[in-house]
Amino acid sequence: MPLDLAVIGLGYVGLPLAREAVRAGLQVRGFDVTTPVVDALNEGRSHVDDISDADVASMVEAGFRATADVEDIRGAAAVVICVPTPLGQDGGPDLGAVIAATRTVAGVLEPGMVVVLESTTYPGTTEEVLKPILEEGGLRCGEDFHLAFSPERIDPGNPTYGMKNTPKVVGGLTPEATERAAALYSRFVDTVVVAKGAREAETAKLLENTYRHINIALVNEMARFCHELGIDLWDVIRLAKTKPFGFQAFYPGPGVGGHCIPIDPNYLSHNVRSRLGYPFRFVELAQEINATMPSYVVRRAQDILNEDAKAMRGSRVLVLGVTYKPDIADQRESPAVAVARALVAQGAELVFHDPHVARWHVNGEVLDRVADLDTAILEADLVILVQNHSAYDVDVLAEKSVRFFDTKGATTHPDAIRL
Numbered sequence: 001m002p003l004d005l006a007v008i009g010l011g012y013v014g015l016p017l018a019r020e021a022v023r024a025g026l027q028v029r030g031f032d033v034t035t036p037v038v039d040a041l042n043e044g045r046s047h048v049d050d051i052s053d054a055d056v057a058s059m060v061e062a063g064f065r066a067t068a069d070v071e072d073i074r075g076a077a078a079v080v081i082c083v084p085t086p087l088g089q090d091g092g093p094d095l096g097a098v099i100a101a102t103r104t105v106a107g108v109l110e111p112g113m114v115v116v117l118e119s120t121t122y123p124g125t126t127e128e129v130l131k132p133i134l135e136e137g138g139l140r141c142g143e144d145f146h147l148a149f150s151p152e153r154i155d156p157g158n159p160t161y162g163m164k165n166t167p168k169v170v171g172g173l174t175p176e177a178t179e180r181a182a183a184l185y186s187r188f189v190d191t192v193v194v195a196k197g198a199r200e201a202e203t204a205k206l207l208e209n210t211y212r213h214i215n216i217a218l219v220n221e222m223a224r225f226c227h228e229l230g231i232d233l234w235d236v237i238r239l240a241k242t243k244p245f246g247f248q249a250f251y252p253g254p255g256v257g258g259h260c261i262p263i264d265p266n267y268l269s270h271n272v273r274s275r276l277g278y279p280f281r282f283v284e285l286a287q288e289i290n291a292t293m294p295s296y297v298v299r300r301a302q303d304i305l306n307e308d309a310k311a312m313r314g315s316r317v318l319v320l321g322v323t324y325k326p327d328i329a330d331q332r333e334s335p336a337v338a339v340a341r342a343l344v345a346q347g348a349e350l351v352f353h354d355p356h357v358a359r360w361h362v363n364g365e366v367l368d369r370v371a372d373l374d375t376a377i378l379e380a381d382l383v384i385l386v387q388n389h390s391a392y393d394v395d396v397l398a399e400k401s402v403r404f405f406d407t408k409g410a411t412t413h414p415d416a417i418r419l
Contacts, residue, residue: 001027001063005184006073007080008101010037010066012330013118013152014082015048020163022059024188030066031073031104041066049156049328070104078114078184079105082152085119087263092270093121095129102133109134113145114180116170118152120205120263122271125149126198127173141173148172148181149198151205157328167191171201203268210265210283215250217286220293223252223419227300234409234418252419254386254407255293255335257324263333294338297407297419298346301382304403304417310381313347318370318380320397321387322354329356336386337362351376355391377401385410 004026007018014030021028032038037047042065044057065072073079081101088094098119105115115134117126126149131141141147150170155161168189172178182192195201219233226233233252241249269283302312322336323329331337336352340362343350352360353370360367370376377383383401385394388410398404398413407419 003027003029003073003076005078005080006031006076007082008104009081009083010041011082011084012048012156013154015046015051016154016163017080017082018064019051019055019059020188022062022064026187028064029073029076030064031068031070032066033068035068038066038068049330050162070107074108075110076108076113078116080116080118081105082118085121087266092274093267095121095125098125099129099133102130106134106137109137109139109145111139111144114148114184115145116148116150116181116184118150120151120267121202122267123199123202125202131173142177146172146174146177146180148177149201150181150185151201156330157325164188165190167193169193169195169201169204171195171198173198206265206268210268213256213265213290214282214286216256217289219250219252221289224296251409253293253335254297254339256290257332257334294335295342297339297384298342300419301343301384301405302346304405305382308381308403312343315348315381316379317343317348317350318376318383319350319352320354320383320385320392321389322352322357322360323387326387326389327356331357339384339386351380354387355389374400
C-alpha cells in the first residue's frame with residue numbers, strides 16, 4: 001500500500017503523532033536511529049509514558065512499522081521530523097539531530113513530498129537550515145516539494161488533551177506548503193490553525209512556553225518574599241484565581257523541568273541576542289529566578305533542620321518524586337536532580353522514592369528507590385516533596401514524617417511546611 005506518512009524520531013512527540021495517524025487509517029512508518037527503540041516498537045512494546053504496549057500492538061497490527069533503515073521510508077507522501085533540540089554549550093539550540101534528520105529526508109526526497117518540522121527551535125530554522133539541505137539534490141522548495149513547520153503541543157500525562165483534540169498550528173514557506181501540510185494534519189487532528197508562514201508558527205511555540213516560563217518565575221520570586229513576610233502564597237493564589245477574568249493561576253515549585261519551560265524560551269532569547277544584539281530581558285531574568293529555585297529549596301531545608309538542632313551534614317533526607325511532571329516517568333530536566341546535588345554537597349544522606357522511577361541517576365551515582373516508603377519516612381530527618389504523584393497521600397505522609405517540606409503546595413497538614 002502507498003506510504004502516507006513517515007515520522008522521523010519516535011519519542012514523546014513522534015510516537016503519539018504516529019499513533020493518531022494510524023488510528024485515522026493512514027499508512028505510517030516510523031524512523032529512529034535507536035535500534036532498541038525500533039525493535040521494541042515492532043514487538044509491541046512502548047517506551048513513552050502516554051502510549052501503552054497495547055497501543056503499540058494495535059499500531060503494528062494496523063500496518064505500522066518502525067525502522068532504522070532510511071530505504072524503508074522512501075516513497076512516503078509526507079515526512080514529519082520530531083527529533084530533540086537540546087540547548088548547546090552557547091545557550092542556543094543544538095540542531096545536530098534536526099540537521100541529521102533533514103539529511104536523512106534529503107536522501108529520500110521526491111517530487112511532491114511534504115516535509116514538516118515539529119522540533120522546537122528558533123524562528124527561521126525551517127527556511128535557513130532545512131531548506132538548503134533539502135535542495136542540495138536539485139529539487140526546489142515550493143516547486144518540487146513543500147516545506148512547513150508545525151510546533152508540537154504534546155503534554156505528557158495530560159488526561160484531557162492529546163494529539164487529536166489539541167489545535168495544530170501549521171505554517172509553510174509558501175501558501176501551497178501551508179495548504180498541503182494543513183491537509184495532512186486534518187486527516188488525524190480535529191482542528192488545524194493556519195499561520196501566516198513558518199516563522200510565525202515557529203515563534204508561536206516559543207511565545208507559548210515563554211509566557212509560562214515568565215509567570216512561573218513571577219510566583220517563584222513571590223514565594224521567597226512571602227515566606228519572609230509570613231504570607232501564605234498558596235492561599236494568595238487561591239484567592240486571586242476566584243477572579244473570573246484577567247488572571248491565570250501559576251504556582252511556585254522547586255524549579256522547572258521538561259523540555260518546554262527550562263529550554264524553549266532560551267531559543268528565543270539566544271536568537272534575539274545573536275541577531276539583534278540585545279537581550280530578551282524578561283526571559284533571561286525568568287531563567288535566573290527559576291534556575292535558583294533548587295538551591296533555595298535546599299536553603300529552606302537547612303533552616304527546617306536547624307529548627308530541630310540538626311545539621312544538614314549527616315541528616316537523612318528523603319526526596320519524594322523525581323520526575324518533572326506528576327504521574328509520568330519522564331525525568332527530562334527535572335529540578336529534583338539539582339535539589340539532590342545541593343543536598344549531597346551539604347553532606348546530607350540522600351534517599352528517594354518515586355512510584356514511576358526504580359533507579360535514579362544523581363552525581364554519577366545510581367540510587368535505588370527505597371524498598372518501603374513507610375519505613376523510609378519514619379527513618380528520615382526530613383522529607384521533601386518535590387513531585388506530587390497521585391499515588392502519594394500527602395496528608396498521611398506529612399502526618400508520619402518528623403519534618404515534611406512540601407514544595408508543591410499539596411498538603412494542608414498543620415505540621416507540614418510549604419514552600
